[in-house]
Amino acid sequence: MNILVVDDKRLAVNALIRILGEIDPSWPVEGVTSGEEALVIAKGNRPDVVFLDIEMPGISGLELARRLREMSQDINIVFVTAHSEYALEAHGLYPSGYLLKPATEDDVRRALENLRHPVASGTSARLQAHCFGTFDIMVDGKPVPFKRSKTKELVAFLIDRQGARVNSDELVNALWEDGVSSVSRRAQVRNLISDMRSTFDALGVGDVIVRGRDALAILPDAVDCDYYRFLKGDLEAVNNYNGEYMNQYWWSEMTLANLNGGW
Template sequence: MRIIAVDDEDLALEGCMNAIKKADPTAVVDGFTSGKEALERIGEIEPQIAFLDVEMRTENGVNIAKMLQEKNPRINIIFVTGYSEYMKEAFELYASGYILKPVTAAKVKAEFEHLRFPIATQAKPKVTKLRVHTFGEFEVFTENGVPLDFVYSKTRELLAVLIDANGAMRTFDQIMERIWQDEDDAGSHRSYMRNLFADMTRIFAECGCSEALIRRRGEAGINKNYFDCDYFDFLDGKRNDSGFTGEYMNQYSWAEPTLGKLFQLSDGLW
C-alpha cells in the first residue's frame, strides 16, 4: 500500500508513521508536515490512503481531504485528531475512518479492515532482513551471511548511529556530531554525508530492503522491521539469548554511553 500521513507536529507525525509501519511493514509511507507539500506530491506518490491530522496550526485537515479527493476520488481518508467533535464533519466528507490520538498499530489495523475503498489484496512479500551484530565489533550481513560491501567505511558508521538510535529519528546534525565527533566543525561534512546516504540507499536496494532507510527533511532513521539485531533483541527483553558479554560497537567511542546503559540493564545476568 502507498500511504501518506500529514501532521504539523514532528513527534505526532513520527508516531503515526511508526504505527502504520507496525500495522503493515510492507506499506510505503511518506510523511509531511504540511498539507500543501502533500498535495504537491500526490501525483508522484499516488497514495491509496491518507492519514490527516484534523486541526493543525495553519491548515485544516478537512480542507486538505477535500483537495486530495478532488485529485483522487477513491483515496481513503483517515482523520487523526485528539478531538471527537470533528467526527460528524469527517463522516459528512465520506471519510474512510477516524482515529483518536494516540495513534497505535491496533487502531490503524482496525481502519485497514474497514476501508471505504478496499485495496486489492496481494500476497505479502517476504521481508528481507539484514543481520546486525553490535555486541563486540559492529558488523552488518545479508540474510546469507555475506558482509555488506559499502563504498565508504563511514557508511557503516552512519548505519551504526541509526541502529544505536533504536528506530528513533536522528537529525543530520546529531549524526555528524557522532561520526565526526573529534572535529571542531563536524557540520562541514554535510555534502559528504549525502554520499554516505546514497551509498546506503544503493546497497539496501541491492539487498531487497529499500524501505529499511527512512529519510525526512533534515533527519533520518531505520525501519527496525528490516533488521535482525542482537541489540534490538536485548532491549526487547531477550537478554539471556542476545549474546551480550560486556562489549558494544567496540570500534566507535561514541557508543560508550549506550554500553553503560546495557551494563545497567544486564545487572545480574552474567
Template structure:
C-alpha cells in the same frame, strides 16, 4: 534462513548445497572446509542450521557439534556421515537431524521440515537493506522515522560495520557543509536521542552502543544484505546490482569498494560459495 555446510571435501559440499538449493532455494548457504572456519562463521552471527560432516580432521563432528551448541544453542545441527552406528550418539546430544551419505533430496527435505528449532519460532529479528535505498525492517515492517537525519545516522552506523564513530565523524558526514559548532553538537545529541527512542518504540534494544562522545552499532543483532555480501553469502551476492544506499552521497566510498569486490567475485574461478551446475 542461513545454513552452514561443513565438510573437508569440496565435492561433498557442492553436492549437498546443490540439493539444498533445490529444496530451499531462498536460503543463504555458506560453506566451511575446516572446523576452525566453521567456528569462525558461528561467531560472526546467528546461523539457523548447520550440516556437519562427522569425519573431520583435527576435531570430529560430534565435538564440533558440542562447541556450536555452546555458541549458538538454537542452531539446528544436522550431522552427516557414512557410518550409521554414529546415529545414537548424535541423537544423545540433541542434534536436529541425521543424514547418511550420500544424502538424497527426500532426506534433506525431511530434516528441514522437522527442525528442532524452526526459524519461524525464532525471535523476530532486524533486517537491514543497504542494496538500493537504505531501509530497516523490524518484524517484517519498514521502520518509520520522524526525522530523516535520524535514519541517515543509523545508515552511517551500518556503513561503518560496527566501528566506533566519534561525534566529529558523525557531524562531518551528516552536515558536511556546516562548521562544527556547539549548536550542531546539540542537534546531534537530539538525533541520537530520537534514534534511540525510535528503535525502542519498535521493540529494538541494545542495537546502539553508546560511549563518551561515540556511537557504534551491534552488528550481531541484525540481518544485513551488506554484511552478508561481505561474508560471501550466495543470495546476497546475487541480489547486489551495483546500488548501495543510493540516497546518501557519503556512501560512494563503500559503493565503489563493493563494485570492485563484485568484479573480483565474478572473475574468480571458484569462489568459496560457488556450486557448479548439475552435470559438471
C-alpha cells in the same frame, strides 16, 4: 532460514548446497570445509540449521556440534556422515537429523520438515546487525559491501538510535569525534547516505530506511539485531551479551553504560 554446511570435502559441501538450492533457492546457504571456519561464521551470524560431517581433521563434527550448541541451544544440527557407528554418540547431542552419505534431496527435505527447533518462516529479517562486540551488518548472512568505510558507521549509529530520526548535525557529531560541523562535513554525510541507500537498494532492502526533511532513521522491525532482542528480554541475546557493544565506535559508550547498568 540461514543454513551452514560443514564438511572437510569441498565436493560434499557443494553437493549439499546444490540440493538445498533445489529445495528453496531463497535460503542463504554458506559452505565451509573446517570446524574453525564454521565457528567464525556462527559467531557472526547464527545459522538456523547446520549440516555437519562428523569425521573431520582438527575440530571433529561432534566437538563442533557441542560448541555450536553452547552458542545457542536453538541451532538445529543435522549430521551427514558415511559412518553409522557415530549414531549413538551423536544422539546425545540431540540433533535434528542423522543422514548417511550420500544424502538425497528427499533425506534433506525430511530433516528440514522435522527440525527439533522449527524455524518460523517469514519472520527472519534479511538485514542482520551484530552489535555485541564489534559491529557488523549483513544481508542474507553476507557482509554489506559499502563503497565507503564510514557508511558502515552511519548504519551502526542509526541502529543504535532504535528508529529515532537523526539530522545531519547529529550525524556529523557522531561520525567525527571533534563534532565540528562544516559545509564539507555535511557534504560527506550526504555522500554516506547516498552510499547507504544505493547499496541497500541494490540488495533489495532499501525499505529499511526512513527519510524526512533533514531526518533519517532505520526501521527497527526490519532488522534482526542482537541488541534489539536483548532489549526485549530474549534469553539467547541476554546470554550472548559479552559486556562489549559496537566497540569500534566512540559514541557507543553511552549505550554500553546503559547495558551494563542493568547487570
